[in-house]
Amino acid sequence: MSHQTNSSAGLTGTADSSLSSSVGEHPNAITNRFYTYERVEEIVGFIQKLVTTKPEIAIICGSGLGGLAELVTDKIVVPYADIPHFPRSTVVGHRSNLVFGNLNGLYVVCMQGRFHPYEGYTTATCAFPVRVMRMLGAHTLIVTCAAGGVNKGFSVGDIMLIKDHLNFPNLAGNNPLIGHNDERYHLFPGPRFPPVGHAYDRAYLLKMKEVAKKHNVELREGVYCGLGGPCYETIAEINMLRILGGDAVGMSTVHEVTLAAHCGFRTLGLALITNKCLSDYNTTYEPVHEDVIRISELKANELQQLIFDFVGFIKDHRT
């Protein structure tokens, strides 16, 4: 176990030291020991050698929604497998590429494939690409996901603007920001105790409503519940989420948005309702991932059009 007392608090970048805990940390803590400042810098440096234009918008593609990256022109595709220390997506419906290029007049980076805690990654690992994309220059994060409809008024195929979230892993002590708060992220250090009450940008949410109106798309708005997965929820869990004010449920997003708030991203969140949630013990229905992917792919064009136009708005209103 490392007991360094220098400013990096034991978070130096070698493979061996990455496995040891940092000062003040319980040896068994679930924390960010691997994606240290040094590793993130190395990854950012590697990508900058391949992609010389700074992206302004970062987009995370949810299950079955990777097609969004196909709208990007003058693409540079960087497979996760080529990036040092980068994890791989192991889930059907998630490719493993960073796609850079032009989307409706702005330079963007799309994560075609994200990481989930149920794949065996810590929440810090799942979220760390957000920090990478911020360090590459992006100021706006558009996060998309597939989700189950907790709100009984929602239908399969609805798109929900995420106005807030319930971060269950965080409530259980598993937040991606646990561990050393490294102040060497000089551009975007983020405080030790970051506020997340406005993690989803209100002005962006209102703008997306306008964009949707133009397209005659009726958007839902609500609270996304991020759970650990990989099980879909029990009937009792869905009933609990309803009582707590949840509208949609998924297995991603919350740790990404938490890190995004910490490093100063303005975030827009969109959840595609891909399935109903169990709420009756007499039903035989159960959610399945194949249906999640099928609905995502079916609705992908609509979602992509909204995001395309939203990016156009950012382009016209950036300072």
Ligand SMILES: O=P(O)(O)O[C@@H]1C[C@H](O)[C@@H](CO)O1
């Ligand atoms: O990556 P997202 O949150 O879009 O994917 C959801 C959650 C699980 O990964 C999967 C369950 O079907 O879809």
